[in-house]
Amino acid sequence: HLYLRRIEQARHLNAYLEVFSEDALAQAAALDARIQKGERPGSLAGVVIGIKDVICYKGHEVTAASKILEGFTSLYSATAVERLIAEGAIIIGRLNCDEFAMGSTNENSAYGNVLNALDNTRVPGGSSGGSAVAVQAGLCQVSLGSDTGGSVRQPADFCGIVGLKPTYGRISRHGLIAYASSFDQIGIFGSNIADVALVLQVIAGPDAYDSTASQSKVPDYQASLPHNKNRRFAYLKDALHHEGLDTEMRGGYESFFEDLKAEGHTVEGVNFDYLDYVVAAYYVLTTAEASSNLSRFDGVKYGYRTPEKDLDLTDFYKKSRSEGFGKEVKRRILLGTFVLSAGYYDAYFTKAQQVRRLVVERMQKILGEYDAILLPTVPTTAFKIGEKMDDPIAMYLADIYTVLANLTGVPAISVPLHRHSNGMPYGIQIITKEFDEENLLQIAHSML
């Protein structure tokens, strides 16, 4: 009831696309009954969780914030959602985002943009903007998002909360609407590390429905949180000195590194060299995968279809897709189709795959020598609403620090660090080697 009331009062933020009021109250009542009967209520008993509208929940609408899926009801629940419910969590609603998780500001939603609760003239970040604001404004305790190139860490940074992108394969993608399948990963928003660790504990692990979900054992994340030790940290010199990074923020990171050293940690700058190529490689590979993934939305199988009559099949597809998809999604389908086309495949797609391989090797080398990499999450604080909408390239370039973890599959987290003199928060991003969420969460815990 408390959360339902708060959501009602925060309608103007547009964080929720739908609130499952009756359902949530029924879940709460069922939980009470379980406890009355002396049954084990589960490790998430009564925890109120919102889910990004790209995650399926059986019997509920899911739209990916797109007109093309309007009115479509999930036939099954995502594995992550099933596991949350089995542990007693209450799924309170579905959260606004950029259409098909493509964007960095939540302005690409077919259902309106989301406001940053700290400053209503600014964006919350994206694509999981609703998920970030829901936690930021206390409209749920924890939320799920998806992170293909930073969509959990970037809005967490803009909203002053914690955002985790686990290792590729740590959480099953079954029931997550695909954007770029070799990059996508479900991520978790919370206001502290303990909450995030608890939810990860529940939803991580192998799944028969997703062959890319890892078989590796899920460690006890909460138990390891209090153990703090002296660490060896690397920061990427070219990242810290990048011209796009806000000067005041650069100073903030530098003094933070000095503080870490004073506490007994090692902090060393290393060369990375590929930073100028990562955004380009990311957008070539993800648009290629997206153009293939989104071909299933043809007006026949799901949601929206053109009302126009007497069309032949090809025109019916064309009309339905033209009317159903928004501008940014169309831009990416075209870009992806282009880089995959016969004449350009080697020049773009193959090249981008080669960059990906080089980046993976370099990251592995650095993570072999250090416990973690420290990096800004985003080069600036939250943009003003509308600021970047006419310049997609500028918007893409702001992903420079977040796409690294998705290109390489390693886990990464953004935790709030300082407040900028413009009043907005900014965070620090921590990256560890794959399937080392244990150390990642431990380090993040010690920094918060």
Ligand code: GLN
């Ligand atoms: N801003 C990035 C993009 O638009 C990230 C998206 C995401 O992680 N889903 O592709």
